[in-house]
Amino acid sequence: xxxxxxxxxxxxxxxxxxxxxxxxxxxxxxxxxxxxxxxxxxxxxxxxxxxxxxxxxxxxxxxxxxxxxxxxxxxxxxxxxxxxxxxxxxxxxxxxxxxxxxxxxxxxxxxxxxxxxxxxxxxxxxxxxxxxxxxxxxxxxxxxxxxxxxxxxxxxxxxxxxxxxxxxxxxxxxxxxxxxxxxxxx
Amino acid sequence: xxxxxxxxxxxxxxxxxxxxxxxxxxxxxxxxxxxxxxxxxxxxxxxxxxxxxxxxxxxxxxxxxxxxxxxxxxxxxxxxxxxxxxxxxxxxxxxxxxxxxxxxxxxxxxxxxxxxxxxxxxxxxxxxxxxxxxxxxxxxxxxxxxxxxxxxxxxxxxxxxxxxxxxxxxxxxxxxxxxxxxxxxx
DNA sequence: AATCCAATTAGACAAGTATCTAATTAGATA
DNA sequence: TATCTAATTAGATACTTGTCTAATTGGATT
Numbered sequence: 001x002x003x004x005x006x007x008x009x010x011x012x013x014x015x016x017x018x019x020x021x022x023x024x025x026x027x028x029x030x031x032x033x034x035x036x037x038x039x040x041x042x043x044x045x046x047x048x049x050x051x052x053x054x055x056x057x058x059x060x061x062x063x064x065x066x067x068x069x070x071x072x073x074x075x076x077x078x079x080x081x082x083x084x085x086x087x088x089x090x091x092x093x094x095x096x097x098x099x100x101x102x103x104x105x106x107x108x109x110x111x112x113x114x115x116x117x118x119x120x121x122x123x124x125x126x127x128x129x130x131x132x133x134x135x136x137x138x139x140x141x142x143x144x145x146x147x148x149x150x151x152x153x154x155x156x157x158x159x160x161x162x163x164x165x166x167x168x169x170x171x172x173x174x175x176x177x178x179x180x181x182x183x184x185x186x
Numbered sequence: 187x188x189x190x191x192x193x194x195x196x197x198x199x200x201x202x203x204x205x206x207x208x209x210x211x212x213x214x215x216x217x218x219x220x221x222x223x224x225x226x227x228x229x230x231x232x233x234x235x236x237x238x239x240x241x242x243x244x245x246x247x248x249x250x251x252x253x254x255x256x257x258x259x260x261x262x263x264x265x266x267x268x269x270x271x272x273x274x275x276x277x278x279x280x281x282x283x284x285x286x287x288x289x290x291x292x293x294x295x296x297x298x299x300x301x302x303x304x305x306x307x308x309x310x311x312x313x314x315x316x317x318x319x320x321x322x323x324x325x326x327x328x329x330x331x332x333x334x335x336x337x338x339x340x341x342x343x344x345x346x347x348x349x350x351x352x353x354x355x356x357x358x359x360x361x362x363x364x365x366x367x368x369x370x371x372x
Numbered sequence: 373a374a375t376c377c378a379a380t381t382a383g384a385c386a387a388g389t390a391t392c393t394a395a396t397t398a399g400a401t402a
Numbered sequence: 403t404a405t406c407t408a409a410t411t412a413g414a415t416a417c418t419t420g421t422c423t424a425a426t427t428g429g430a431t432t
Binding site: 003014038065097 | 189201204222223224290308310
């Protein structure tokens with residue numbers, strides 16, 4: 001998917017290949033003619049046509065001595081339309097590991113024993129750490145404030161800050177003015 | 187015109203830049219986050235973002251320590267649509283010298299005095315030569331066959347072939363079984 | 373004011389590729 | 403069959419550019 005899109009752009013990302021497409025949009029040409037029109041050697045034009053052909057944008061038919069190339073307009077239009085939707089662009093990033101950032105932050109702030117060196121000040125990093133810490137709680141189960149603190153102590157001595165931020169970011173819920181905490185199932 | 191189109195494709199012709207666009211299509215990210223997500227160094231991501239920004243596809247706003255980049259969806263869609271019409275592709279070839287091929291053929295087959303070494307056998311080359319030779323006739327004026335031969339003799343001794351081909355390709359008209367020739371105004 | 377942190381820039385290196393010349397191939401003509 | 407012509411391929415060179423490390427810049431926090 002993504003590779004096809006990239007290959008398509010790579011093929012179009014050359015001025016002489018764009019000119020070839022523009023010329024072939026009007027009429028078919030032989031390699032020799034294109035070379036004369038573009039001021040290039042036939043070998044160079046052959047190279048460009050091979051790349052365009054590989055992308056399915058042009059095709060050749062033998063005509064006497066010549067290979068006459070013509071533009072595959074249907075392929076060009078279908079690619080330009082279908083490949084360019086926002087959905088396809090998101091596909092380009094589909095194989096990106098969306099948790100990579102969280103893992104990097106966790107690694108940066110954790111000691112070997114899993115405890116935190118410091119609690120990050122930046123919002124995005126704090127969120128990543130909190131998403132990590134909250135996994136220590138079972139979904140749905142109720143915890144007293146004392147139990148919560150005991151679990152959080154494994155991460156950092158400032159359990160009050162961790163507890164407050166977990167609630168502030170909505171990762172844990174609190175009920176009854178402080179007596180009961182839980183992590184919602186998801 | 188053409189340069190803009192080429193620049194646009196060049197910017198899109200990189201897998202990591204496509205991934206960045208895909209990621210930013212979902213939400214905004216800082217350089218650091220993108221670097222972690224893509225497995226690249228921040229400097230590299232900065233480079234890519236600079237290219238995307240140069241094409242107007244992304245923009246940044248400062249947010250505390252970070253530069254948070256967002257996708258300029260409007261620009262992306264407008265470019266992907268408007269730049270990709272067949273008309274724009276033909277524009278890419280607009281600055282190509284369409285007479286270059288004819289000139290090359292004429293040069294290849296002409297002596298210094300303007301006469302032809304040989305009459306080309308290949309159709310495309312013959313056409314180029316005939317388009318050149320026909321300019322020796324005034325548009326609209328009538329010529330006898332003898333006059334036609336006299337003019338063509340300056341190009342090649344085989345005036346009969348030249349005359350026949352000029353008529354065959356429609357560059358000159360004949361009337362009355364051979365008595366009267368003319369080149370139509372155009 | 374001093375410090376910190378992310379972003380950017382500068383410089384270097386490596387991979388990809390556009391272009392050329394020269395050699396080879398494929399096809400058509402004589 | 404032998405020859406001619408255009409196309410392609412092979413090999414070389416030069417330029418572009420994606421990536422990294424190191425140094426610098428620009429804001430924000432203390």
